[in-house]
Structures are given as C-alpha cells and as structure tokens.
Amino acid sequence: MKNIVEEFVWQKEVKSFIITFIVGFVMVIYTQLDTLTLDSLKDGSYWGVIFAGVRAGIKGVIELFLAWFNK
Secondary structure: OHHHHHOOOHHHHHHHHHHHHHHHHHHHHHHOHHHOOHHHHHHHHHHHHHHHHHHHHHHHHHHHHHHHHHO
C-alpha cells in the first residue's frame, strides 16, 4: 500500500486539476455569454473550483482502488 501512495505525482494531478477547471470555467462562461456579469463570472469560478476538486478526489480514489486491486 505504501508503494501506491508514493506513486502519486503532484505535477500530474495539478495539471489535471487545471485542465478540468479551465474546461468547467469555459463551459459556464459559454452558456452565460449573453448575460455575463462580474457576479456570474465569480459564481462560475466557484463552481469550476468545486467541480475540479470533486472530480480530482473521485479520480484519485478510483485510481487508488484500481492500483490496489491490480497488484
């Protein structure tokens, strides 16, 4: 189990987080383009961070279980 945790690569996870955040952020902006205000931009940023965080957490847990069961 210790080897699985040591294989966690921060650069890979941060890169995945940033890509997810940008995609989520752009999706929110695109749907709100005609009614874009500073408040809606701020709300989109919050939802993007929440979405990326939840996705990264779920992805990490799934990868950990897959690595654990495949050994």
